[in-house]
Every structure is written in structure tokens, then in C-alpha cells.
Amino acid sequence: MGFATHLGPWLLGTVKDTTGTTAGTVRNTGATIVAQTTNLTAAQVAGLTGTLGFIPAGAVITSVQFLTTTLFASATTLKVTIAGVDVAAASTITLAGTIAVAPAATFTPVQANVGATDAAVTFTATGASATGAVTVIIAYVVRNSDGSSAPTAYQN
Numbered sequence: 839m840g841f842a843t844h845l846g847p848w849l850l851g852t853v854k855d856t857t858g859t860t861a862g863t864v865r866n867t868g869a870t871i872v873a874q875t876t877n878l879t880a881a882q883v884a885g886l887t888g889t890l891g892f893i894p895a896g897a898v899i900t901s902v903q904f905l906t907t908t909l910f911a912s913a914t915t916l917k918v919t920i921a922g923v924d925v926a927a928a929s930t931i932t933l934a935g936t937i938a939v940a941p942a943a944t945f946t947p948v949q950a951n952v953g954a955t956d957a958a959v960t961f962t963a964t965g966a967s968a969t970g971a972v973t974v975i976i977a978y979v980v981r982n983s984d985g986s987s988a989p990t991a992y993q994n
Contacts, residue, residue: 848870848980849867849868849869849870850867850868850870851866851867852866853865853866854867869979869980869981871977872979872980873975873976874890874893874976875973875974876890876891876973877972877973878916878961878971878972878973878974879970879971880910880967880968880969880970880971883910883914883916883970883972884963884965884966884967885963886962886963886964887961887962887963888960888961889959889960890918890959890960890961890974890976891959892956892957892958892959893920893921893952893976893978894956894978894980894983895952895953895957895983896951896952896954896980896981896982896983897978897979897980898949898951898952898978898979899920899925899941899948899949899976899977899978900977900978901939901975901976901977902918902926902938902939902975902976902977903936903938903939903975903977904931904936904937904973904974905972905973906931906933906970906971906972907934907971907972907973908969908970909933909934909970910931910965910967911968911969911970912966912967913930913932913964913965914930914931914963914965914967914970915928915931915964916928916929916931916961916962916963916974917929917962917963918939918959918960918974919959919960919961919962920945920948920952920957920958920959920976921952921953921958923944923947924944925941925942926939926940926945927942928962928963928964931970950985951985952978955983959976
């Protein structure tokens with residue numbers, strides 16, 4: 839099994855265009871949720887800062903999670919920033935497992951639309967552990983760069 843690349847919003851549903859006012863005749867397509875994952879080693883976290891990738895322009899962020907597969911040997915914190923805005927305060931990683939990052943209210947405008955250009959995703963960390971590993975997962979809905987998810991008149 840391989841990977842496929844699809845550019846732009848991927849709309850799924852059974853009715854593409856509204857032709858009436860009852861179920862089955864009203865557009866019911868919606869954009870799919872996708873995710874980017876980045877694995878960070880203890881050495882990368884000990885570097886204190888780094889880039890995790892980029893989120894497409896217009897995207898809406900649905901979740902940010904940290905999956906700690908190997909516990910860090912010393913106290914470690916991790917904070918993710920998207921489009922220059924912190925998702926939340928730094929999370930302290932003390933156990934192996936999943937941390938669901940609860941977005942701060944100040945992140946809401948970026949969460950609703952990352953902006954008209956691709957948004958950089960960066961991290962800052964504390965800790966100089968010789969061991970440990972964490973996977974950062976950012977889930978989002980791909981939309982057009984203006985934040986819309988409906989096809990224009992000239993799209994099929």
C-alpha cells in the first residue's frame with residue numbers, strides 16, 4: 839500500500855449540488871479531516887526548538903496531540919505554535935501515553951482558519967533527556983486558502 843497526494847479540499851457526500859429543499863436534494867458534502875505526524879527524538883527535543891511542518895492555507899485545526907511512546911528520562915515540556923500563535927501553554931510530559939492539547943482561547947482565530955498562506959508549525963521544549971520519544975499529531979480540515987470548503991462554480 840502506498841501514499842497518494844491530493845491537492846485541495848476533498849469533499850465527500852452523496853449530493854454535490856442543491857437542487858431542492860428536502861433531504862437528498864440539498865448539498866451534503868463535507869471536507870475530510872487529515873493529519874500530519876512528526877516523530878521527535880530526545881535529541882531533537884533537547885535542541886529546544888524546531889519546525890514540525892506546514893499546514894495548508896485556509897485549514898481549520900481540529901486537534902493537537904502528543905503521543906509519548908518512550909518516556910523522557912528527565913522533566914520535559916513541549917509547546918506547539920501554529921502560524922506564530924501558541925496552541926496552548928507548554929505540556930509537561932511525565933507519563934508515556936497520549937496528551938490531548940486543549941487549545942487556549944487566544945488560539946481560536948488561528949484554529950478557525952490558519953490564514954491565507956501556509957502556516958508554519960513549530961515547537962519549543964525544555965529538557966535535556968538522553969532518552970525519550972514523542973509523536974506530535976496535528977489534525978485539520980483542508981479548505982481553500984480563503985477558508986471556504988465549497989467548490990466554486992468552475993470546479994467539478
